[in-house]
Amino acid sequence: xxxxxxxxxxxxxxxxxxxxxxxxxxxxxxxxxxxxxxxxxxxxxxxxxxxxxxxxxxxxxxxxxxxxxxxxxxxxxxxxxxxxxxxxxxxxxxxxxxxxxxxxxxxxxxxxxxxxxxxxxxxxxxxxxxxxxxxxxxxxxxxxxxxxxxxxxxxxxxxxxxxxxxxxxxxxxxxxxxxxxxxxxxxxxxxxxxxxxxxxxxxxxxxxxxxxxxxxxxxxxxxxxxxxxxxxxxxxxxxxxxxxxxxxxxxxxxxxxxxxxxxxxxxxxxxxxxxxxxxxxxxxxxxxxxxxxxxxxxxxxxxxxxxxxxxxxxxxxxxxxxxxxxxxxxxxxxxxxxxxxxxxxxxxxxxxxxxxxxx
Numbered sequence: 411x412x413x414x415x416x417x418x419x420x421x422x423x424x425x426x427x428x429x430x431x432x433x434x435x436x437x438x439x440x441x442x443x444x445x446x447x448x449x450x451x452x453x454x455x456x457x458x459x460x461x462x463x464x465x466x467x468x469x470x471x472x473x474x475x476x477x478x479x480x481x482x483x484x485x486x487x488x489x490x491x492x493x494x495x496x497x498x499x500x501x502x503x504x505x506x507x508x509x510x511x512x513x514x515x516x517x518x519x520x521x522x523x524x525x526x527x528x529x530x531x532x533x534x535x536x537x538x539x540x541x542x543x544x545x546x547x548x549x550x551x552x553x554x555x556x557x558x559x560x561x562x563x564x565x566x567x568x569x570x571x572x573x574x575x576x577x578x579x580x581x582x583x584x585x586x587x588x589x590x591x592x593x594x595x596x597x598x599x600x601x602x603x604x605x606x607x608x609x610x611x612x613x614x615x616x617x618x619x620x621x622x623x624x625x626x627x628x629x630x631x632x633x634x635x636x637x638x639x640x641x642x643x644x645x646x647x648x649x650x651x652x653x654x655x656x657x658x659x660x661x662x663x664x665x666x667x668x669x670x671x672x673x674x675x676x677x678x679x680x681x682x683x684x685x686x687x688x689x690x691x692x693x694x695x696x697x698x699x700x701x702x703x704x705x706x707x708x709x710x711x712x713x714x715x716x717x718x719x720x721x722x723x724x725x726x727x728x729x730x731x732x733x734x735x736x737x738x739x740x741x742x743x744x745x746x747x748x749x750x751x752x753x754x755x756x757x758x759x760x761x762x763x764x765x766x767x768x769x
Contacts, residue, residue, distance in 0.1 A: 539635035622712030642672025
């Protein structure tokens with residue numbers, strides 16, 4: 411198993427700075443559910459996999475770094491209460507130093523099939539929008555989003571595999587175990603299907619290719635520079651009719667009833683995006699084409715599936731053309747084969763950002 415690259419003094423100094431500026435929150439506890447799902451930090455350090463009891467409470471630095479440190483297939487959980495959220499942010503340079511210390515670069519992922527570290531930033535670096543170096547800005551954006559997309563796909567794949575196993579057992583035994591049927595019925599409801607539509611569940615419960623998610627995030631958020639992305643982790647332009655959960659566009663026409671939905675973290679934004687593609691009736695062609703690709707035994711590719719998303723934007727086919735241009739121009743199709751590292755803990759994420767105040 412590959413070892414986690416050590417962090418340099420420079421990066422640790424930056425993280426210590428965050429710690430120093432949020433010292434008033436020391437002593438706040440992390441919910442028990444979070445303790446059970448995280449590999450702990452030991453001795454105040456961001457450690458590799460350890461065994462034994464989880465220390466109580468986790469060091470402040472581990473809390474500042476939030477939801478990440480998720481081991482493979484741990485559920486994505488939004489457990490940090492608003493009272494424990496920290497507003498400290500990492501600059502673009504700090505994030506670049508972090509990625510450098512972890513040996514994380516897109517070129518290495520593509521050329522050397524290097525696994526992507528489990529780094530799940532909770533928000534876009536605050537100064538990303540003012541960076542003059544567009545190549546640096548794009549690289550940082552893609553490297554920040556890729557682990558999150560792979561993490562969400564990992565959970566989807568785990569659920570998909572479990573459904574397949576349960577349905578196969580049903581063919582063999584003629585019945586479901588009670589607890590399996592309960593879990594399966596819950597997934598059917600979660601994905602907007604009628605009771606008993608177990609086979610149809612597999613059409614919806616499937617991954618979104620990284621190249622497609624990255625291209626849509628880049629287009630919808632202006633490479634992470636939009637006000638919605640910076641203040642509400644809104645990367646995909648999803649709407650909500652509950653204004654308490656979103657941000658109203660500044661140029662909205664009088665009488666506009668919708669808002670752009672905001673999220674506590676980037677991870678939850680990506681999860682909501684995938685769920686939207688997997689459930690909304692407007693994206694049935696996307697799901698049908700993906701299922702047909704599966705049926706043919708082919709790999710699911712974002713460039714092909716983008717052809718089905720003309721209803722994602724009012725621009726229709728012009729929007730699809732833009733996605734294709736983004737994929738080609740930034741070599742995104744090569745990232746469809748990217749995979750997360752199997753190391754349970756390489757680095758953690760920033761704390762969840764408080765939701766923006768409505769004005």
